[in-house]
Amino acid sequence: MTESLEKRQQRLAQKQAQLQKLEAEVKTALRKRETQKLVILGRFLLELLERGIFDKRVYEENLDKFLVRNYDRAIFGLPLLEEEQPKKKKQRVVKTKTVQPAPEKVKPIEIPDPVTSVLTERKLMERTVTEADFNV
Numbered sequence: 001m002t003e004s005l006e007k008r009q010q011r012l013a014q015k016q017a018q019l020q021k022l023e024a025e026v027k028t029a030l031r032k033r034e035t036q037k038l039v040i041l042g043r044f045l046l047e048l049l050e051r052g053i054f055d056k057r058v059y060e061e062n063l064d065k066f067l068v069r070n071y072d073r074a075i076f077g078l079p080l081l082e083e084e085q086p087k088k089k090k091q092r093v094v095k096t097k098t099v100q101p102a103p104e105k106v107k108p109i110e111i112p113d114p115v116t117s118v119l120t121e122r123k124l125m126e127r128t129v130t131e132a133d134f135n136v
Helices: 005-051 056-066 070-075 114-122
Strands: none
Touching: 005 056
């Protein structure tokens, strides 16, 4: 007994919807991970500044050049620009002094990979759906 074409098309649509939902969850998990990295990097930079390992003057000068949107400048208490400049896409090279390693050893924290977690939790389809699955 073979399935009708309509039922197969319906199953295909369901599988595609499931796949889109999983892809969205993976994208969200990756965005969250990137945000976590930025927060941790910010805390690390502040720690270096507090310890005097990183020159505060260099930080302030480069931050002033880097922040071109008034919203961002206001967050850091920098004077607003008369005319906002669009954010440039090219990377900026920042020259700094050689950073000496911190006197204490810091144990790295293991963060589970969000992509693997999402896929494992949802038990992603064991195989890929192909056109052959829907041939009549």
